[in-house]
Amino acid sequence: MPLxxxxxxxxxxxxxxxxxxxxxxSWSMLIVLVGVIGFLAYQGGKVLSWAFLTTPMRxxxxxxxxxxxxVGSLWVSTLALLIGAILGTATGAYxxxxxxxxxxxxxxxxxxxxxxxxxxxxxxxxxxxxxxxALGLGASILSGALTLSLLSLPILIRNAxxxxxxxxxxxxxxxxxxxxxxxxxxxxxxxxxxFPRLITGYVLAMGRLLGETAPILFxxxxxxxxxxxxxxxxxxxxxxxxxxxxxxxxxNITQTYPMAFGTALVLVSLTLILTIAAAILRFRxxxxxxx
Amino acid sequence: xxDRLTIGTFRASAxxxxxxxxxxxxxxxxxxxxxxxxxxxxxxxxAVHPSNPVQKLSADQCRALFQKNLAWPDVGGPHTxxxxxxxxxxERYVGSQATPEKIKAFLDSVAQxxxxxxxxxxxxxxxxxxxxxxxxxxxEALFGSTRWSPTYEPLPEVGLWPLLLGSLWVALxxxxxxxxxGVAMAIYxxxxxxxxxxxxxxVLWEVVAGLPxxxxxxxxxxxxxxxxxxSFHLTTGETxxxxxxxxxxxxxxxxxxxxxEALSNVPRLLVEASYGLGATPWQTIxxxxxxxxxxxxxxxxxxxxxxxxxETMIVLIVSGNAPVLPTSPLSPVRTLPATLAAELGEAPVxxxxxxxxxxxxxxxxxxxxxxxxxxxxxxxxxxxT
Numbered sequence: 153m154p155l156x157x158x159x160x161x162x163x164x165x166x167x168x169x170x171x172x173x174x175x176x177x178s179w180s181m182l183i184v185l186v187g188v189i190g191f192l193a194y195q196g197g198k199v200l201s202w203a204f205l206t207t208p209m210r211x212x213x214x215x216x217x218x219x220x221x222x223v224g225s226l227w228v229s230t231l232a233l234l235i236g237a238i239l240g241t242a243t244g245a246y247x248x249x250x251x252x253x254x255x256x257x258x259x260x261x262x263x264x265x266x267x268x269x270x271x272x273x274x275x276x277x278x279x280x281x282x283x284x285x286a287l288g289l290g291a292s293i294l295s296g297a298l299t300l301s302l303l304s305l306p307i308l309i310r311n312a313x314x315x316x317x318x319x320x321x322x323x324x325x326x327x328x329x330x331x332x333x334x335x336x337x338x339x340x341x342x343x344x345x346x347f348p349r350l351i352t353g354y355v356l357a358m359g360r361l362l363g364e365t366a367p368i369l370f371x372x373x374x375x376x377x378x379x380x381x382x383x384x385x386x387x388x389x390x391x392x393x394x395x396x397x398x399x400x401x402x403x404n405i406t407q408t409y410p411m412a413f414g415t416a417l418v419l420v421s422l423t424l425i426l427t428i429a430a431a432i433l434r435f436r437x438x439x440x441x442x443x
Numbered sequence: 444x445x446d447r448l449t450i451g452t453f454r455a456s457a458x459x460x461x462x463x464x465x466x467x468x469x470x471x472x473x474x475x476x477x478x479x480x481x482x483x484x485x486x487x488x489x490a491v492h493p494s495n496p497v498q499k500l501s502a503d504q505c506r507a508l509f510q511k512n513l514a515w516p517d518v519g520g521p522h523t524x525x526x527x528x529x530x531x532x533x534e535r536y537v538g539s540q541a542t543p544e545k546i547k548a549f550l551d552s553v554a555q556x557x558x559x560x561x562x563x564x565x566x567x568x569x570x571x572x573x574x575x576x577x578x579x580x581x582x583e584a585l586f587g588s589t590r591w592s593p594t595y596e597p598l599p600e601v602g603l604w605p606l607l608l609g610s611l612w613v614a615l616x617x618x619x620x621x622x623x624x625g626v627a628m629a630i631y632x633x634x635x636x637x638x639x640x641x642x643x644x645x646v647l648w649e650v651v652a653g654l655p656x657x658x659x660x661x662x663x664x665x666x667x668x669x670x671x672x673x674s675f676h677l678t679t680g681e682t683x684x685x686x687x688x689x690x691x692x693x694x695x696x697x698x699x700x701x702x703x704e705a706l707s708n709v710p711r712l713l714v715e716a717s718y719g720l721g722a723t724p725w726q727t728i729x730x731x732x733x734x735x736x737x738x739x740x741x742x743x744x745x746x747x748x749x750x751x752x753x754e755t756m757i758v759l760i761v762s763g764n765a766p767v768l769p770t771s772p773l774s775p776v777r778t779l780p781a782t783l784a785a786e787l788g789e790a791p792v793x794x795x796x797x798x799x800x801x802x803x804x805x806x807x808x809x810x811x812x813x814x815x816x817x818x819x820x821x822x823x824x825x826x827x828t
Contacts, residue, residue, distance in 0.1 A: 167725045174631035177624055178644070181695065185651055188662050239456050246453035262819060263460050269746065269815035270808065271753020273780040274467065277787070277804040281470040285792055302463050309460070335449035356653075363655025366755040366780065370787055392657045396756065399661055409665075416658045427653045431646040 189420060196417025199410045205418070208378035213398060214407045218415050220378050224388030227381060228293050228372055229361040232300035237354055240305050244312020249338055268306035273366040275303045280370040294384040296372025303367055304357045311353030315346040352433045359426030363419060365392035375401075391419045471808055474801035479581045483599050483795035487529075487562045490572035494557055495520050499576040502584065506598040508560055515558055523558035530563065531596045562597035585802070591766035591777075593786065593796045601799050605766040607806070609776035610752055612769040613686050613762065617751040620691030622744060625698025630728055632699070633706035648696035656693065660760030663689045668761055677773060681763035684772040689761060690751045698747045705739035706732055738821055745818040749811045755780035779807045 203217055210216035243260075251257045279299030289295045319342050327337040373393035381388040398412040489505065491497055497520045500508070507513035509527045516522055528536075528550070537549050546567070553559055554569035561572065568574070577598075580587075588602030632644055663685060672680030709732045717727040733740075763775025764785065783800055790796040 164723060167723055170725050171631075171635055174627045175635065177627045178631040178636070181628065181651060181692075182647055184692065185647065188654075188659070191666065192658070192662065239459055242453045242456035243460060246450070246457040250450050250453055251457070260457055260460055262816075263464050265819055266812060266815045267460065267464060269749045269753075269811050269818075270467065271749075271755065271780055271811055273753065273755045273783050274471070274804055274808045274811075277474075277783065277801060278467045278470055280787070281474050281801070282466060286470075305460065305463065333446045335446040338449065356649075359653055363653070363658070365655070365657045366784055369784055392655055392756075395657050395661060396760070399664060399760065412661060416661050419655050420658045423653055423655055424650060427650050428646065431642075431649060435642060 189424070192413060192417050192420055195410075195413035196415075199414035200417060204414055209411070210378075213376065213411060215411070218391070218394065218411075218418065220380060221389035221391045221394040221415070222418065223380055224293075224372075225362055225391040227384075227388060228296045228300065228368065228390060229358060231293065231297035231384065232304060232361055233354060233358050234301075235297060236301035236304040236308050236357065237350075239301065240308025241312045241350060243305070244309045245316055245338065245343075247309070248313045248316040249342060250334065264306050264309050268310075271366075272303055272364055275299055276367040276370055278302070279367060284371055289385070291370070291372055291374070291387045292385045293372055293381055293388055296368050296390075297384070299367045299371045300361050300364060303364065304361055307357050307360065308353060311356070312346075312350060315349035315353065316342055318349060319345045348433070348437050352430050352437065355426050355433065356430040359423045359430065362426070363392060363423045365396060368393060391415060391422075395419060467808065471801055471805040474798060475805040476802070477798040478585070478601075478795070478802035481795060481798060482579045482581075483601075484562065484577070484579070484597050485795075486564055487597055488565050488568050488574055489577045490561050490563075490568055490574045491520075492554070492557050492559050493571065493573045495573070497575060499578060502577060502579045502598055505560075505577045506595075506600070509562075509598065521557050523556075526553065526556050526559045528553060528559065528561045528563070529597045585799075589768055591782075593790075593799055599795065603803065603806070605768050606777055606779050606782050606803065609683070609762075609766070609769055610778040610780075610807075612776055613683050613690065613758060613778055614748055614751045616683060616687030616772055617691040617694060618744065618748055620688060621694045621698045621747050621751070624691070625695045625743070625747070626702050626733075626740070628695065628699040629702035629706055633703050634724065634728060645700070648700055651693065652696040654693065656754060656756040657760070659689055659693060660757040663757065663761040675773060679763060679775065681761055681775055682773045683762060683769055683776040686758045686762035686776070686778075687772070689757050690754055693754070693757070694747045694750050697750055698743050701743035701746065702736070702740060705736040705743075709735045742818045742822050745814050745821075749814040749818070752778075752814075753780055753807065753811055755784045759784050779803050783807075 205217060205222060206219050207217035208220050209218065243264075247257065247260060251260075276299065279295060279302075283289045283295035283298050284291055289298075323341055323345065324337055327341045328334070332340065368390055372387055373390045374387040375389075375393075375397055377387065377389050395412055395415045398408045398415060489500070495515070497515070497518055500518060504513060504518050508515075508518070508525050509529065511525055511527070513525075515525055533546065533549075534541075536553075537546055541549075550561075550563075550567065550569045551571075554571045559572070561568065584601050585603050588600055589604045590600040590602045591605050593599045593601050632641065636644060667685055667688065668680035670680070671677065671682065671685055713731055713735060714727060717731040722730065758776075758778045759781040762777065762781065764777045764781060765775040766777045766782070767774070769776045783804055786796070787800050790800055
C-alpha cells in the first residue's frame with residue numbers, strides 16, 4: 153500500500169490570523185507615533201522659524217519666540233546631566249568594578265531599581281523640600297538641576313554598569329597581570345574602552361531630561377520671565393512647563409495654540425533627535441564590538 | 444594610595460544612592476506627617492454668642508454651619524439664622540481697604556447677633572463672644588471623607604479617597620490597554636519579526652517611551668479629547684478613559700520589552716519538546732511559552748502599573764481634574780500626582796494644604812515603592828543582575 157502524504161501543507165487559517173493580529177498591533181504603534189509627530193510637525197511647522205527659536209515671547213505669550221525657555225531648558229538639563237553623569241558613572245564603576253559582591257552591593261542594586269520606579273513628581277516634592285526650602289536655594293536653575301540629576305541617576309548608573317561590564321575581561325586581566333593596580337586599570341583601560349557606551353547613555357539621558365515636566369514645576373520653572381538667566385541661582389523658564397502654561401492658563405487659548413504647537417514641535421524634535429542619535433551610536437558600537 | 448582614593452570616591456558616590464532614597468523618605472515624612480498632627484485652623488479661634496448653648500462642634504457640623512447647610516437648631520443651638528464670619532468673607536462686609544479700627548467696630552457690632560459664628564485669629568476676637576471647641580480628627584478628615592477641597596476656608600475638606608481611587612481607576616484602565624497590546628507586540632517581535640527589523644522596532648519602542656509626557660498630553664487634548672467627546676456624545680472629552688488611553692499607549696514599550704526579553708529566554712528544550720509533539724507555533728506560544736514566563740509577565744505588569752500610577756502631566760492635562768469618586772471610564776478623574784502638580788505651586792510652604800500634599804506624596808511614594816519591591820522580589824534570582 154503506497155504511503156499517502158497530504159497533498160498540501162495544512163493552511164492553518166487560525167494561526168495565520170493570530171500572526172496577522174499581533175503584526176497589526178505592533179506596526180500600529182508606528183502609525184500612531186507617526187500620526188502624533190506628523191500632526192505636531194504640520195501644526196508646529198506653521199510657526200517654526202529661526203526667529204521663533206531666537207527671540208523672546210511677546211504680547212503675553214501670544215506672539216514672538218521661545219528663546220528664553222529653550223535656553224533655560226538647555227541650561228538646566230546640561231547642568232543636571234553633568235552632575236548626574238559624574239555621580240552615576242562613579243556609582244556604576246563602583247558597582248561593576250570595585251564593590252565586593254556582598255550585602256551592600258545587593259542593597260545598592262535594589263535601591264537603584266527602586267529609585268527608577270519612583271514617580272518623577274515625587275522627585276519634584278523632594279527637590280522642593282530639600283533644595284528649594286531646606287537648603288534655601290529657592291526656585292533656581294541649581295535646585296532644578298540637582299533634582300533632575302537625582303532623577304537621572306538610575307538610568308545613568310545602569311548604563312555605566314553595563315558599559316564597564318561590557319569591556320572585555322581579558323583586557324582588564326591582562327592589565328592587572330602586567331602589574332597595573334586596579335585603579336590604573338580602570339582609568340587607563342576600562343574607562344577608555346567604555347567611553348563610547350557611556351556617551352550613548354548620556355545622550356539618551358539628556359533626551360529624557362529635556363522632556364521632564366513634573367520635577368521642574370516647583371524647583372525652577374518660571375511661568376513668565378522673558379530674560380536669559382545669568383547665574384545658576386536664578387529661576388528660568390523651561391520648554392515643558394512653557395508648553396503646559398500655554399495650553400492651560402492662557403487667557404485666550406485659541407491665540408496661544410500656534411505657539412503651543414511650535415513649542416511642542418521643538419520639544420519633541422529635541423528628544424527625538426537625541427533618542428535616535430543614541431540608538432545609532434549604540435548600533436554602530438554593537439557592530440564594532442562584534443568584530 | 445591612588446587606588447584607595449579612586450575606590451573611596453566611587454564608594455562614596457554609590458552611597459549617595461542610599462542617601463537619596465533615605466532623603467526622599469525623610470523629607471516626605473517630615474513635611475507629610477504634620478497633616479496628621481496639625482489642625483488646618485491652628486491660628487483661628489471659633490466663638491459664638493454667649494447666649495448660645497453650643498459648647499463644641501465637630502468639624503463637619505461646623506463646616507456645614509458656615510456653608511449654611513445646617514442651622515443652629517440642628518446642633519442644639521438657638522432658633523436664629525447662622526451669621527458666619529471668617530477672614531475670607533469679612534472683606535465682603537467691610538471692604539478691602541478697611542482700617543483695623545473699622546474692622547474692630549464691625550466685629551463688635553455683629554457680636555451682638557445671637558446667631559453669630561466666627562472663626563478669627565485670637566487677637567481679633569470680640570471679647571463678648573464665648574469660644575467653643577471644634578473637634579478635628581485628622582484621620583477622619585483624610586480617610587473618612589470623599590470630598591477634596593483643601594483650600595475651603597475656614598475648614599478645608601481633605602478626603603483622600605477621590606484622588607486615591609482616581610489614581611487606581613486610571614491605572615486599571617491603562618493596564619487593560621497596556622497588558623494585551625504589550626504582550627501581543629512582545630510575541631510578534633520575539634517570534635515573527637524578521638531579524639533585520641528587530642533593532643528598528645526596539646528604537647521605535649524607545650522613542651515612544653521617551654516622548655515628553657507633556658507633549659503627549661497636549662496631543663491628547665487637541666486630538667483625542669474632541670474625538671472622544673464627539674463619538675461618545677459627552678459633555679467633555681476629558682475623562683479617565685482619555686488619560687488611560689494615552690498612558691496605556693506610552694507604557695506599552697515597557698511592558699513589551701520586558702515580556703519580549705522573557706519570551707526570548709524561554710529554555711530551548713521546552714520549545715523543541717513542544718514542536719516535537721507536533722504543536723504549531725501558536726500552540727507553542729500560548730500553551731508553553733506564555734505559561735513559562737508567567738512570573739516575568741507579573742513583574743512587567745507591576746512595573747507598568749507603577750509607571751502609570753506615577754505619571755503626572757498626561758493626567759493633569761486630559762483627565763478633567765475633577766476630584767470626585769470615579770463611577771465610569773467616561774467620568775472625569777483626578778489622580779494623586781496630578782493633584783500634587785496642580786496644587787503644590789499655590790500652597791504656601793508650611794501651610795496645612797502644603798503638608799497634606801506632602802502626605803499625598805508620601806502615599807504615592809510608598810505605593811510605588813511597594814510595587815517595585817514586590818516586582819523585584821518575584822523576579823527569579825538568576826535574573827537579578
